[in-house]
Amino acid sequence: MSLQYLKEAVACGDSEKLIRYVRLHLGDGNEAHGRKEIDKAWIEALKLLLDMPETDREFVLETLRNKEPETLAHLFFHLHFYFVQRSGEWIHDGTL
Amino acid sequence: MTAPFDQPRQLRPGLWETVNERYPGSMLSKSDFVPLAPAKAGVGVSPDLRQLRGRAAGGTPFDVVHPVGDYSFRRVPSHCKPSDLEIHQIKYPTRGAHRDLNVIFPIERLQELVSEGVVGALTANLFSFIGYNMDPERLERTLSEEIADAVVADGADIALLCPA
Numbered sequence: 001m002s003l004q005y006l007k008e009a010v011a012c013g014d015s016e017k018l019i020r021y022v023r024l025h026l027g028d029g030n031e032a033h034g035r036k037e038i039d040k041a042w043i044e045a046l047k048l049l050l051d052m053p054e055t056d057r058e059f060v061l062e063t064l065r066n067k068e069p070e071t072l073a074h075l076f077f078h079l080h081f082y083f084v085q086r087s088g089e090w091i092h093d094g095t096l
Numbered sequence: 097m098t099a100p101f102d103q104p105r106q107l108r109p110g111l112w113e114t115v116n117e118r119y120p121g122s123m124l125s126k127s128d129f130v131p132l133a134p135a136k137a138g139v140g141v142s143p144d145l146r147q148l149r150g151r152a153a154g155g156t157p158f159d160v161v162h163p164v165g166d167y168s169f170r171r172v173p174s175h176c177k178p179s180d181l182e183i184h185q186i187k188y189p190t191r192g193a194h195r196d197l198n199v200i201f202p203i204e205r206l207q208e209l210v211s212e213g214v215v216g217a218l219t220a221n222l223f224s225f226i227g228y229n230m231d232p233e234r235l236e237r238t239l240s241e242e243i244a245d246a247v248v249a250d251g252a253d254i255a256l257l258c259p260a
Contacts, residue, residue: 003164003231025163028187077161081186092186 026080028092037084037091044083157184158226165229167239171246174218176203187228188260200260219250227260 001021009017020031027034049055064072084090115123159166172181178197183190193200203222209215223243229235247255 001230003234006230022163074162077163081161093189 033091038080040087040089041080041083044087045079157182160184160186160226160228164231165235166226167229167231167234169223169225169239169243169246171221172201172203172224174203174206174220174222178203185226185260193260201258202256206256219247219252221246221250223247 001024006018006021008014009021023031023034023038025034026037063075067075112123158168158170181197181201181203183193183197183200198204201222201224206215206218206222210218223246225239225243229239
C-alpha cells in the first residue's frame with residue numbers, strides 16, 4: 001500500500017480499500033486488531049459520558065466551527081489513540 | 097540430508113564489481129575513503145531512528161498517529177546524553193531502546209569514538225526522523241534532501257546511517 005494506492009481508491013470510491021488501510025494502520029498491520037482497536041476507542045469514549053459529566057461543549061462547538069476539516073481529521077486520529085491508551089489495553093509496541 | 101556447502105556460494109558473482117557503474121557513488125572505492133582520525137567530522141544521521149526529540153532543544157513530538165506519516169526531522173545536539181532524549185514511537189518495541197538508547201541511536205558510542213581519537217569530531221547535530229511514511233516520493237523530495245542539506249551545512253565528512 002502507498003499513498004498512490006490510497007488516492008486511487010478514493011478516486012474509484014473503493015471504501016473497502018480505504019477502511020482496510022485504516023484498520024491496518026490502527027492495528028499495526030493486523031486488520032482484525034484494527035477493528036477491535038476502533039471499537040475500543042468508541043467504547044472508552046462512551047464510558048466517559050454515561051454518567052453525563054459536565055463537558056466543555058463550548059470548546060467542542062467552537063473547535064468544530066472554527067477549525068478546518070483537515071485539522072479535525074488529524075484530531076480524530078489523535079483521539080483514537082488517546083482513548084485506546086486510556087482504555088489500558090495498549091497493543092502497540094512503543095508508547096504514544 | 098543435504099550436504100553443507102564447503103565453500104560459500106556466490107549466487108550472483110560479479111554483482112558488486114559493477115555496482116558503481118549502475119548506481120554511481122553507491123559503493124565506496126579506494127579514492128572515496130575518508131580517514132576518520134584526523135579531525136574529520138563524523139555525523140550520525142539516523143534514518144529510521146526517527147523517534148528521538150531533544151527535551152533540551154524542545155520541539156513538537158513526531159506525529160506517530162498521522163495515517164500518511166511525518167515528513168519532518170529533528171536535530172539532536174551531538175553532545176546530548178540519552179537521558180536528554182525521548183523515544184516517540186508506537187510501531188515497534190522500544191523496551192530495549194529504553195534500557196540502552198545506543199541500540200537504535202549510538203550517540204554514546206560515537207562520543208566515545210571521538211574521545212578515543214578514532215573519529216575526529218561529531219557534527220553539532222545528529223538527525224532523526226520517523227520511518228512510517230506512505231509517500232516515498234515526498235520522502236525523497238523533501239525529507240531526504242533537507243537532511244542531506246543539513247548534514248552538509250554541519251560540515252560532515254562522513255555519515256553514519258542507523259536504521260532502528
